[in-house]
Amino acid sequence: MNGTLENTIRAALSAAGYKYHGGTWLRLRGRGLDAISINAASGGWIDHRSGERGGYRALAEKLGLGHIHSGYHEWRQEQQRQQKPYDSQQRAKTLWARAVPAVQPKKPHHYTQRDWDEAQAQYRDHREAVWSYLASRGLDPLYWMQYIKIVARLEPRYRDGTPANLDAEMLERGADFCFLIPMYQPGKTQAAPIFAACRGCSWRFLSTDTAKREKSVAQCSAKRASRS
Structure with missing residues (x-):
């Protein structure tokens, strides 16, 4: 893993067979999915059709992407190691x-x-x-x-x-x-x-x-x- 949550999300979507396009916001492709946009930097998402939204945990449950959940924690741990120790x-x-x-x-x-x-x-x-x-x-x-x-x-x-x-x-x-x-x-x-x-x-x-x-x-x- 290269230290970014964005690559983890993209890899998890590809591994699960989901198609998407876009940059910072990934727009899913396919029937029943084309209204869903995912923030590649944070994992937050929104369904523009229903108004439903949530964070990376809800996204992982909705799409069956276990990689996002585990990958997020790896990413957070790496970020915390790079940060100044908390006083x-x-x-x-x-x-x-x-x-x-x-x-x-x-x-x-x-x-x-x-x-x-x-x-x-x-x-x-x-x-x-x-x-x-x-x-x-x-x-x-x-x-x-x-x-x-x-x-x-x-x-x-x-x-x-x-x-x-x-x-x-x-x-x-x-x-x-x-x-x-x-x-x-x-x-x-x-x-x-x-x-x-x-x-x-x-x-x-x-x-x-x-x-x-x-x-x-x-x-x-x-x-x-x-x-x-």
């Missing part, structure tokens, strides 16, 4: 810097107390959800909340109508925010600044919806009771 620690620090403390901070000097309370009101439900989550698992919220930060808004991404990142997957399961717990290097202390000895973050997805939260707490309590 997960830097990403964790970026998330932490943008997140909101789980415990409401003290009022800045340029705020009145009323204005500060109003500005923080948008995070009230998030903080209550984190508190309930910790309490439902037998953890002391008063202790843990000081080490936690909240990402109040998820950033879902989709590809061909399907979730393309964890935020999108959790959003479809009912979550609408997440909170971060810092992870420290062995033997290091939790000294300020909090990230001086931190190597990353663990995160949990939750919902600000009270009904969903109470259902989750009830399920957790039932599991704990069954273990005792």
